[in-house]
Amino acid sequence: MKLDKKDLLLYAITDRSWLNGMTMEEQLKEAITGGATIVQIREKNMNYSDFLEEAKSLYKICKSSNIPFIVNDNIDIAREINADGIHVGQEDMDAKDVRAIIGDKMILGVSASTVEEAIKAEKNGADYLGVGAVFSTSTKKDADSVSYEELKKICDAVSIPVVAIGGITYDNMDVLKDSGICGISVISAIFAQNDIRKATENLKNKSEKLFKYHKMPVALTIAGSDSSGGAGIQADIKTMTVHGVFAESAITALTAQNTTGVMSVFESSPEFLSEQLDSVFSDIYPNAVKIGMVSSCNLIHVISEKLREYNAKNIVVDPVMISTSGSRLIEEDAIKTLKEELFPLASVLTPNIPEAEVISGIEIKSTEDMIKASKIIGDNFKCAVLCKGGHSINDANDLLYSNGEFRWFYGKRIENNNTHGTGCTLSSAIASNLAKGKNLEMSVLEAKNYISGALSYMLDLGKGSGPMNHAFSVHGEYK
Numbered sequence: 001m002k003l004d005k006k007d008l009l010l011y012a013i014t015d016r017s018w019l020n021g022m023t024m025e026e027q028l029k030e031a032i033t034g035g036a037t038i039v040q041i042r043e044k045n046m047n048y049s050d051f052l053e054e055a056k057s058l059y060k061i062c063k064s065s066n067i068p069f070i071v072n073d074n075i076d077i078a079r080e081i082n083a084d085g086i087h088v089g090q091e092d093m094d095a096k097d098v099r100a101i102i103g104d105k106m107i108l109g110v111s112a113s114t115v116e117e118a119i120k121a122e123k124n125g126a127d128y129l130g131v132g133a134v135f136s137t138s139t140k141k142d143a144d145s146v147s148y149e150e151l152k153k154i155c156d157a158v159s160i161p162v163v164a165i166g167g168i169t170y171d172n173m174d175v176l177k178d179s180g181i182c183g184i185s186v187i188s189a190i191f192a193q194n195d196i197r198k199a200t201e202n203l204k205n206k207s208e209k210l211f212k213y214h215k216m217p218v219a220l221t222i223a224g225s226d227s228s229g230g231a232g233i234q235a236d237i238k239t240m241t242v243h244g245v246f247a248e249s250a251i252t253a254l255t256a257q258n259t260t261g262v263m264s265v266f267e268s269s270p271e272f273l274s275e276q277l278d279s280v281f282s283d284i285y286p287n288a289v290k291i292g293m294v295s296s297c298n299l300i301h302v303i304s305e306k307l308r309e310y311n312a313k314n315i316v317v318d319p320v321m322i323s324t325s326g327s328r329l330i331e332e333d334a335i336k337t338l339k340e341e342l343f344p345l346a347s348v349l350t351p352n353i354p355e356a357e358v359i360s361g362i363e364i365k366s367t368e369d370m371i372k373a374s375k376i377i378g379d380n381f382k383c384a385v386l387c388k389g390g391h392s393i394n395d396a397n398d399l400l401y402s403n404g405e406f407r408w409f410y411g412k413r414i415e416n417n418n419t420h421g422t423g424c425t426l427s428s429a430i431a432s433n434l435a436k437g438k439n440l441e442m443s444v445l446e447a448k449n450y451i452s453g454a455l456s457y458m459l460d461l462g463k464g465s466g467p468m469n470h471a472f473s474v475h476g477e478y479k
């Protein structure tokens, strides 16, 4: 079953501690009538056969109301009754192993209380996260406590939906409003209440108001438009979008180009670029910025001034100089200005071999030269450098020089001549991952995997070096 994030608005978790003369079935029916949107059976002290019987019975109730039914902890029971999903905590089974056993069809929920746990759970195949305890609770005394700030960071760092859990009541849930959660998960606020139906109804009505809107990480691309759609602004926006990041743009130039070359360039005026940057930074502040084609000194002045004025973070500079089709995309004197004004602001620079030669001033003929050039660039501009390997030196292996350390990223060599926009796409993928709160190494690693996927689709468009399929993961099958 595919999880819709609206399903997580009000997540009811069963507990026999407060049966109060009712059966679990009766209580559950009340909660569902009151508006619970998803149900989890949580039995900590039951033998297997009783757990199984109860799971079957509660599952039937949920199915008759078309509500997803999740089993806590017990993967065997989840599989035996063909539940919609399973929820595991950090102390239970490893999420990766659970995913391998349950396959793609079943929902996997994972508990997380830190950004690291959340990112790992997403990577290991979780469909949603339960994050808590956000308030103190006597229902689970050993639960870690999670601050509002950490909850917010977790929501920003992952693309999968998050529910908050732990000590949530009708009266305290308002403070969770802008954290980025999709809903709340409760036990006692439903099952310990005298009127379960009314209590659920109240929680549901408030959840609908509080969690109707969603936040998402934001990345800004400052680059040129590519009319053919494979590179530049268009590639950046597609890449950021499929990464679950909201894309903003400030356009430095319009180019008339296709896969065979660049016919003409119409540059934005410095004033107009400045207005675009003011508009973006003063309203939807980006979590990361990617900078691509900037062809003249005046535009570089504007960008560096605005990045400083707005204290921009996670700046990825792709020093675009020559297009894949061989057209020059920067004026000679602008390279000097790039070095003086923009590179020192970068978190990471992503030159290819010819660009690294121009920036470092040395010829690159071997992997040792790549190491030397990256060190010269990184030490000079006090930023990290991802020097992208090329045909002549190695296949698809890139070198990251960061904080005085080198790390090679080994890429899969893909026999595909359609490489239009690979540089733009890689730097946008890195910016997207940084916007989501990932560290630089993880951002580079995942960006490289993304490029491999986009190239492996073997999209065949245009008469020259064609574009990749940025949305390969949305379109399913690829080689």
Ligand SMILES: Cc1ncc(COP(=O)(O)OP(=O)(O)O)c(N)n1
Binding pocket: 011, 013, 040, 042, 072, 073, 087, 088, 089, 090, 091, 092, 109, 110, 111, 129, 130, 131, 140, 163, 165, 185
């Ligand atoms: C939705 C949701 N979130 C978190 C939990 C807690 O799971 P876990 O950490 O494994 O603790 P137990 O519930 O097993 O005690 C959950 N069950 N559901």
Ligand SMILES: Cc1ncsc1CCOP(=O)(O)O
Binding pocket: 132, 133, 136, 137, 138, 139, 140, 143, 165, 166, 167, 168, 185, 186, 187, 188, 189
């Ligand atoms: C299962 C769980 N995981 C973290 S806190 C918690 C208990 C939630 O129960 P309540 O809503 O009664 O605080």
Ligand SMILES: [Mg+2]
Binding pocket: 072, 073, 087, 088, 089, 092
């Ligand atoms: Mg558990």
